[in-house]
Amino acid sequence: GANKLHNLDRLHHLHPFTDLQQYANKGGRVVSRAEHIYIFDATDKKIMDGMSGLWCCNLGYSQPTIVAAITEQLQTLPYYNSFFNCSNEAAITLAAELADVMPSGFNRFFFTNSGSEANDTNIRLVHRYFDILEKPQKRIFISRKNAYHGSTIAASSLGGMSAMHKQITGLTYVEHIEQPYWFENGGSNTPEEYGLIAARALEAKIDELGEENVAAFIAEPIQGAGGVIVPPTSYWPEIQRICDERDILLISDEVICGFGRTGNWFGCETYGMKPDLITFAKGVSNGFQPLGGVAVSDKVANVITTSDGEFAHGFTYSGHPAACAAGIATIALLRDSGILEHTRQHLGPYFRQRCQELSEHAIVGEVRTQGMLAAFELVKNKDSKERLGPDGSGAQFARDCAIESGLMVRAVGDSIISAPPFVCSNDEINILIDRLVAALDAASDEFGVRG
Numbered sequence: 001g002a003n004k005l006h007n008l009d010r011l012h013h014l015h016p017f018t019d020l021q022q023y024a025n026k027g028g029r030v031v032s033r034a035e036h037i038y039i040f041d042a043t044d045k046k047i048m049d050g051m052s053g054l055w056c057c058n059l060g061y062s063q064p065t066i067v068a069a070i071t072e073q074l075q076t077l078p079y080y081n082s083f084f085n086c087s088n089e090a091a092i093t094l095a096a097e098l099a100d101v102m103p104s105g106f107n108r109f110f111f112t113n114s115g116s117e118a119n120d121t122n123i124r125l126v127h128r129y130f131d132i133l134e135k136p137q138k139r140i141f142i143s144r145k146n147a148y149h150g151s152t153i154a155a156s157s158l159g160g161m162s163a164m165h166k167q168i169t170g171l172t173y174v175e176h177i178e179q180p181y182w183f184e185n186g187g188s189n190t191p192e193e194y195g196l197i198a199a200r201a202l203e204a205k206i207d208e209l210g211e212e213n214v215a216a217f218i219a220e221p222i223q224g225a226g227g228v229i230v231p232p233t234s235y236w237p238e239i240q241r242i243c244d245e246r247d248i249l250l251i252s253d254e255v256i257c258g259f260g261r262t263g264n265w266f267g268c269e270t271y272g273m274k275p276d277l278i279t280f281a282k283g284v285s286n287g288f289q290p291l292g293g294v295a296v297s298d299k300v301a302n303v304i305t306t307s308d309g310e311f312a313h314g315f316t317y318s319g320h321p322a323a324c325a326a327g328i329a330t331i332a333l334l335r336d337s338g339i340l341e342h343t344r345q346h347l348g349p350y351f352r353q354r355c356q357e358l359s360e361h362a363i364v365g366e367v368r369t370q371g372m373l374a375a376f377e378l379v380k381n382k383d384s385k386e387r388l389g390p391d392g393s394g395a396q397f398a399r400d401c402a403i404e405s406g407l408m409v410r411a412v413g414d415s416i417i418s419a420p421p422f423v424c425s426n427d428e429i430n431i432l433i434d435r436l437v438a439a440l441d442a443a444s445d446e447f448g449v450r451g
């Protein structure tokens, strides 16, 4: 049973973002089933999923209408492509539904299988846009340090994760600026002062490179895998001003923030951003099928749909009927059964309140929350901000304690991250917080901090 699977996994299966040597020796956890907000491993240990899978199963694991939609679609039209002027009803319907829930001015959608491919698609779309406008020299993308935009060579070039950049030779025309990470970089500035400073790094970078050479700025409304970096409220309006004044396209990567995670349909709405392109994936299909894409604003679409010649880009599974069926059913649940409204009005504020209480804990230096996203920055000393352990070891220890006690959370740098499904009850949020507190207590003992 469990041991045999565990061994086969260790011997034959290469895992993403995993120390392959360690895995080959020791293996990991085999997850065998899931229901509601719980996963069960091969030993039948039940773990509350405080991460919604990889921030994607926003409606939890038991959604029969999504499963039925996928199944029905597989029985009617299991596959056809959307190349060469072909289409299918599921892809058409999903595009129309997306137009309904997206911010106004977003009416056209290009489908991919993943967020990484969607960001590659963004690069192709932006190049095509400026080529048609006869500004081919506008080529450079500006992104942020510590960003994660995917794992293809192009998407990882947009990303700013130093560990990945050590392992790839990526696009030569990507530049990175600081993220609005006040706790780390804010110094004696207030968060609002620091938000402006961090945003103006974009202006300085554009001036350094020459506005005529810069095509686009890409960022997540809240940097997710980079540590749930909730920006000061001054940050996005200033970024928007800079992009508008300098003819720079703004790309909002909503792979994590989209479909309700920040409390609204899209993170750009939470922050009043007016992007030109929106990357989506993950929550669009509740993680039940591989699906991603780019939402193209009318401004960009009106250029690329009124010029001769083929857009030479796409994937065999772009607009895959079964994936699109999952997307249609997911949107229906979020919109028509009131889950998003409940999350925005009740669950998100409750989660936020319970998370904020942890700022009293001896090792919590800062709590960052918005909607159903939270980060707890772990410190040894709240005044000096000295982190709990070297190289993120404090957060890793706390994460391991949490998982052991039946709560899946993630460690990013010195922070513990949580992004629970929107179908939690208040009682389940309370259990999540209790398990987190127990893990923080264990970590403060381990690292010798007195409460």
Ligand code: PLP
Pocket: 054, 113, 114, 115, 116, 117, 119, 148, 149, 150, 151, 220, 224, 225, 253, 254, 255, 256, 281, 282, 292
């Ligand atoms: N963009 C962001 C913000 C992400 O968080 C991720 C994945 O975590 C991606 C892009 C890449 O998406 P995928 O893993 O579907 O390729």
